[in-house]
Each structure stands twice: as C-alpha cells, then as structure tokens.
Amino acid sequence: MIWRFRFVFFILAFVYAVIIARLFYWQIVKAEDLSDIASSQYSQEIKLLPKRGEIKTSDGFPFVSNIVSYLLYANPKVIEDKDKVIDNLSIYLGSDTASLSALLSLDRFWVSLESDIDLGTKKEIEKLELGGIGFEEQFSRIYPEASMAAHLLGFVGKDTLGQDKGYFGLEGYYDRLLRGEEKSIIEIQDALGRPILSRMTEILKGTDGNNLVLSIDRTIQYIVEKKLKYSIERYGATSGMVGIMDPKTGGMIALASFPSFSPSQYQDFEEDVFKNPFISNAYEPGSTFKPLIMAAALDASLVTPQTKCDICGGPLSVGGFTLRTWNNEYFENIDMIDV
Template sequence: MFRKTGKLKKNKRSQNAPPFYDEPQNRLYILGGFWALCFLAILLKLLFVQVVEHGHYEAIAKSHLEQRRELPAQRGSISDRNGDLLAVDLIHYSLAVKPSLLSDRQKVAEALGKVLQVAPAKLVKRMKGNANFAYLEHRISHEKAEALRKLNLDGVILEKKFSRYYPYKTSGAQTIGYCDYDNAAKGGLELEYDKYLKGTSGWSVYLQDALGNQFPNLDFPTSYPVNGMNLETTIDMFYQSVLEDELEKAVRTHKANNGSAVLLDPRTGEVLGMANYPGFDPNRYNDFDLANYRNRAMTDLYEPGSTFKMVALALCIEELNLNMNKELVYCENGKYALAQKVVRDHEDFGYLSARGVFENSSNIGVIKLSKKFKPPIFYRYARDFGFGQQTGVDLPAEASGILGRPADYSRYSVAYMSIGYEVAVSPLQVASAYAAVANGGKLMKPYVVKRVIDDNGRVQLENQPQVIRQVVSAETAARMKEILKGVVENGTGQNAQVSGVAIAGKTGTAQKFDRSTHSYSTSQHVGSFAGFFPVESPKFVLLVMINNPRNGYYGSQVAAPAFSNIAQRIIGLPVTVKREQSPEMARLELPALDNFVMPLEGMKLKSAEKLLKERKLTYQVVGNGSLIYRQEPAPYSPLKATEPIRLYTETREVSSPGNNVMPKLVGLTLKEALQVMSQWNINVEIEGTGVVVEQRPSAGKNLSKENKIKLVCNPA
C-alpha cells in the first residue's frame, strides 16, 4: 500500500548556510545584540542630553515654566516754578487674555463685562483676533483692576502701565516736550532730562502652569523699580498763558505764518516763558503737523533787522565813546546808495543826533556810524553778546545762528550787519542779548530747570545763575538803557508803551531772503520787538517775533503792540492775585471732557484740587498723602453732578491721639492742617488752597471716625 521512497534530500539553502544560523539559540544572540545596541544608543543620547546639552534644554524648560516680568518705573513729574504739574505719569491697567486657555469664552466675557461695564459680545469679538494673546481693554482704573483680580480667571492677565499726561495740553508743549505711546521721551525737557526722569525698571520672576496661571518664584527675589526724579522748572504757567494768548492774537490778526515769544529774568537767566504759535497737544501729538513740534524760539533762525542795532549802539558808546546827543549824522533824506543798492529809511531824515539815529531806527544813520567800526571789533562785540553760538540753554536742538568771521567779510559786511542783515539769530539769542543790557552788561546763561528732586525730596541737581561774560561795562549798559527807553518814548517803539511803566526796547523789521529770486523779498518780512521793564530795575526781558505777517509788517505794527499787552498783563497786579482771578487761567483747556470724570490718578493732590476747583466740582480726600493713587468714580466715567469725586492718597499708619477733640486749624496752611489731621485718620473735605479760613466742625468739638471734616481755604 505504501510507495517506497528514497532517502530525504537536504534543503539546498541549509546545505549552503553557515552552521551558526542553524542553531536557534544563536538567533537569539543576534536579536539580543541588536536590542543592546539600540539601548546603548538611547543611553548615549540621554547622557548627551543630560550632560552635554543640559544647559540648553534647561533654558528651554525654564522659558516655559518661568516668566520674567518687567516692572515699569514711574516717570518723574515736571512742574512749573509754583508747583503746578506740567507733565505726570498716570497709573492705569490693561486687560489681556490668552484665548487658547479660556474654558468658556462667553462666560469669561460676561464676568469681565460686568466689571468693565462693557457688552460681553464686544469682548468675545476682541478675543477672536489672536489665539495666543489679545488685549480687551486699556486705561482701567485701580478700583476695577482690583475687582478683576478677585475673579481669578484662568488665562486673564492684568498689566500695570504708565501713560504720560500733560494737564495744560498745548501750553508750553514745545518746551516741555512729549513722550510717545511707550513713554519714550521725544523732545523738550522730556528728552533733555530723560536720564533723570525715566527711572530704572525692575523685574520679577513668576512660575507659570499649563493654564497660564502665574505664581511668585521665591527663589528669585523681586527687583523693584526705581521711579524717576522730578523736575522743578523756572516756567511760570501764568506768564506762559499770557505769552501764548497775545502771540496767537498777533499771528492771527496780522495773518502771519507763525510767531515766537521769549520771557526771561535778566537777573538770573531764568526762562519764565517760551511760546510758539501754532503749537501742538502732546497728549495727542499724532494729530498735529511735525513742524508744530519745533521750539522755534530756539531752533529757527531769521535775519533780525533793527533789533540787532544794539551791537552798533554798544560800540558807539563803549569803543568810540561818542557823545550820543551831540554827534550828528546826515541821513541823506531817506535814501542812500550802498554797494550798487539803495538803502532807504522809513522816513526822510536829514540830520539826526547819534541818539536820534537809534531812537528813530535810521538804517542810513547806523550804516554811516558803522564806518567807524573795525571789522574784528564789531565781530567781537556781536560774539560777546552771544550771537553766532548757542546760548547753552538746557533744551535739545538749539541753533547756533550765523555770524561770519571778519576774514570772510566783504567791504560792506559790517555796514549791513550793523542794521541786522548778513546775520541769522534765534529769538532766544536776541532776548539773552537784551538781558545783558538790562542787568548791567552781564551775559547770563538761560536755563529752564531749577532743580531735579528725587522721590525722597533730595535735590540731585540744581542750576544756579551763571554769568558767561561781562559784555559791556555797567556804565555803558546804563547809557544804552536810556537810549532804548527813548526808542519807546519818542521813537519807533511807542506802540510798546505801558501806562505808568518805563519800557526800554527796540523794534525790528527785516526783509526775508527769497531763495527763488536770490534777492530780498518786498512782500515777506519778519517783524519783532525786544525790550525790558521796568527800566529802573528790570525784572523782565521780552522778545516778540512775528514771521511773515501779511496785514502790516513793521515791527512797530505787528510786534510792539503784543509786547505792550503782555507787559501790561503780567505787571498789572500781584502775581498771587492774578493766578487765582485772572481770565488767562480760565481759558486753559481742562484735561477732560465736561461730561466725564478727568483722570487724576498719579497726580499731586494740590494740582488735582486746583483742576477740580476750576471746574467747580465737589470732591473728598481720603488719606493724608500728597499723591493720588486711586479715584472714584474711575477716570473717563460719566460725570454726575450730585456725586463727589473721592481722591485716595498715599497714607501712613499713625496712632490716634489720646484725646478726640477737634484741633484749631484756622490760620494754618492747608499742608500743615492735613499733617495735624492725619493723626485721626479721618477723611477731610477740602475747598480751596492756601490758608485755612474756616473749619467744620469748629475747634473743641468731639471727634470720631464717623465725623466729616471740611476745611475751607483761601490764598494767603
């Protein structure tokens, strides 16, 4: 039944294979060796990661786990000489979210919207723009920020920020300067003193979980920010507002391109006011033309015309020792040929005394007198008065002006320079030169910042009056003052007169050079007036310059009347009375819309009270500090006439006194009264500033924390 078979044949592959593969255990060795190599490779990689690249991967891990947060420093404030704030940092908060970490956007939006008083739909819409990070709201008050923190929502971030605020808006803007959205200085005092104002930012390290929640990392101590220092300037905002008001009137009345005005104290060199029109509002600088940012009073140059004749006048007295009343000059009946050109006077003068030449501003008379001047001597006097060089004022981008050297003069240069051509000056240079005449011959260095004060009240920098040089002798300066006084009383400057006040000064009218025709224009001019008052003891030096007026152009027409108006307004009454009652302060735009609560957080209490009084708003002060850290209602909230604005100031813990009797505060200054009341830790309502004239409750009444105290103050 079975077929007989032969011997089994061996597999051909088996016959050819090495004996090693035929054994099963050998195959296990091969497989084990393979896995051993894999394990060794993994081990080597782990060693490489853990040892060689440990630092690299540790940094990556920390970047996800640890978050370094900058703590911004508060920029120092800038105030005028009376303590009125010109620039201040306001504290506010920005609300942001990480949408990817929100469990329910709608519910989060509803919770946030309830605090912010914003429709949840708007917040949801703002969350859609960026999956990683999105801002929902800016300029959130301290009160609302605290309420948002209490919600303790995952993925919700509150950022504390500072923004620069300028309470006087356009007033003094080119001198003060401005900061951009990132609070970086961009001009004026903000830029010049930036190293003092900006402070030093701090930082803190937080641990962050997968949901974006942050927790303090105790291994890293917080580096707290150092706030910037404060500037106290020489500017008086009352004077500044008067300058700007009259300058604007002059520019508009005479249809000019622009104008500048400078007010100095000749005794010290302090800049009391520096105005330019048109200007700009640093709170919304992007809305204005870049040209309006320039402080033309120190950056823009012009040929001064007859105001420059004061250099020739100084030479006539100091170098030539002329008898100004007896020296006669023939003025060619108003027409004189010079260098193939005809020089004309505004009147057909015949013979004039040297004094009469300057009082009547005869170009021909001054040119004839200038023939006695040696070019190097004329150059030295012009240079000594500060022309052709920076005054050294503590503001950026000051122009040096143009004053050629004698080696470059033509045979007619001194003649033309003596009447204010072939030179270029800034308004500040002219004002500084006239200050040297007013103070007895000393050229003073102008300055805008009195002192720099740190957070602890220590003075870190103080500018003192600095005499640059003695330009002319006191006797020469006195004789020049008399002649410049005669210009106003008898000559071309009569429109600068102020009843009852002796004014000295000089008009200036110059044709502008037309680059298109390479000649002087007959239709474009610069009109100016420079002077000082009162002559017997000068306290003010003032220059008014009107550029390219089209409705009249003589300095006596366009600048002298503005000079008179300014002088009359700033010396008509004691400064303290004028500051409280003058309409000039009332015309300043207040820093908020009438229907909304103005932002006061970060301001000094004194300045905030002044602003509230100007708007006739009721307010309450909580705490005994001098700086407002919180307010109710929040900034930009709808204003309710029946609801007082509460100002929360920095407080300190002081134990209550042993007796609870209302002390006598009448007769104390407001600051002294608040220091006394700080012991009771009772809210005080303040009306007015200065000295306490009325108190409620009256002295001797029993006090408790429920008492409401009101102090009524008036200026001393």
C-alpha cells in the same frame, strides 16, 4: 562567531552613541529652553514699570504729572473658553473681537491686550472673574495746564514695542532721565497657578524717573501765550513766538509758540506742529537785533546818545552789496537817540 560578536558590538555602540548624542542635545544644546519651559510652569517674571519723572515750573507746580492706570494682559495658554473672554472684554475695551481673537490665539504665556485702563473699567472687568486675565499697574501722563508750553514740553507716545517714550521738547530730550528703570521680580506659583507672595524674588532693581524743575514762571507763561494768541488773531498772522529770558542767569522765564497743540491728544495734530520753531526754525533777526548792537556800543563807550551818524545819509556799500532802508528813506547826521 567573531563577525557576530563584532556585529552586536557595533549595534550596541551605535545605540549608545545615539543615546549620548540625544542626551547632549537635550542637556547641553536645549538646556536653557527646557529650563525656561520648566520655570514658566511654576513662576513668571513680572515687570514693574517705573514712575516717570514730573516736569515742574519754577514755583514747583507740575507742568507734567502722572496718574495711575492699568495694563490688561492675558495668558492664552490657560484660557479655556476664549470666545467667552473675547465677548466680555470687547464690551469694555476699544479693541474689536477680531483683534482680541488674534491676540488670544498666540502661542505665548503673556500678551498685552489694552493699556491705559482706568480704575472703574478695571473693577468692572474683575467682576467678570475671567481666568487667565490680569492687570499691571502703570502710569499715564497728564498735563494739568492743557496745551500751555506744549512746544517746550513735548509729549509721551509709544515706541515700536508699545512702551512709553518721550517725543519732542523736554519729554524727548530728557527721555532717559525722566523714564527711570523698570523693576523685575519672579513670582512663584503653586500647582493651581496661584501666586505665593512669600516667594517673590527681585532680580532687577528699578528706579523711578527724575523730576525736572524749570526756570519757567507759570504766570508769565500764561500771560505771554494769551497775548501772543490775541495778537496773532488781531493782525491775521499765521504764526508767532515769544521768549522771555532772565538777563542775569540766562534762564528762560517764558517760551511760547503758535500754532500749538495738546500734548495729551497729540495724535489729533499734524507732525509739523510738534517742532518748536523757537529752536528748530532758522530766523533772520533783522532790525530786532539793532538794540543789542546799540547797547553793546554804548556799554563799550564807542558812542554816546548825542553821537552823530555820518553814514546815514544814503545807501551803504559793504563787501560788494548795497544796503538800503526798507522804504529807501534816509536821515543825515541824526544822533543815536533818533537812530
């Protein structure tokens, strides 16, 4: 009799232990996952991308600005006729049917289908009234002055996650400052999946990107680039660069390099052209540095315009090296004006 009692007791204890273990698993171990699944059935998190900061010239004209575009997304779990959605969207999007089919086959609540969609295309897609399809407002970069100051500005491309990111130039160096912080809100939905506008909760406050105001003079920049291109074509040079600095402040008034590229169509150019040679390349100043040396000597009263050069009559030995003129011609006892 006792062994039967013990047998039943152990069976009941085992059953209770299994039940407690399963309750612990679902309520403790998997609690966060279950909460996410439940939340996804009546709410969704919407991320609002910040407006990227503008880059302006010294007169306040936008070198780089933004236009409104749209991101097309889908919820594959609620799309009933995926073939219909694929056939209709492929007409308006750059993606082929195979790519759209792969995206809509994912076991996700949200997938990105296409970015940088203009307002006209958005309205045409909305007329189709496709279930499970939606749009998010985003900003696309525009360059009103086309390729002007391209090396200085850089461009905005995509990172590995498909998010906007600045590369090269000011867009790359000040990317975090220009990018800002995205805003997140929770949108509550009713039983039919329709948003309840009065039940939107902000969970992350975002800020738009900061603007950059440069010392660049737009008119001088245009003249410099025009003259630089003309000179390179006239003399058959492969490249060239010009920089103009305000000697009182050290601010750059113009900075141009050639060959250049178009920031809005950067994908059509080789990566080597993106680097700003004025900053990235090593360059031996040579004779172009002589006026600075002469100016410093005159300012320090070490020489005068009439001072004679007593070492200009031939090659000069310095530190075991012999320095010569480019054509091996020398002029003895010339003054600083002739030098």
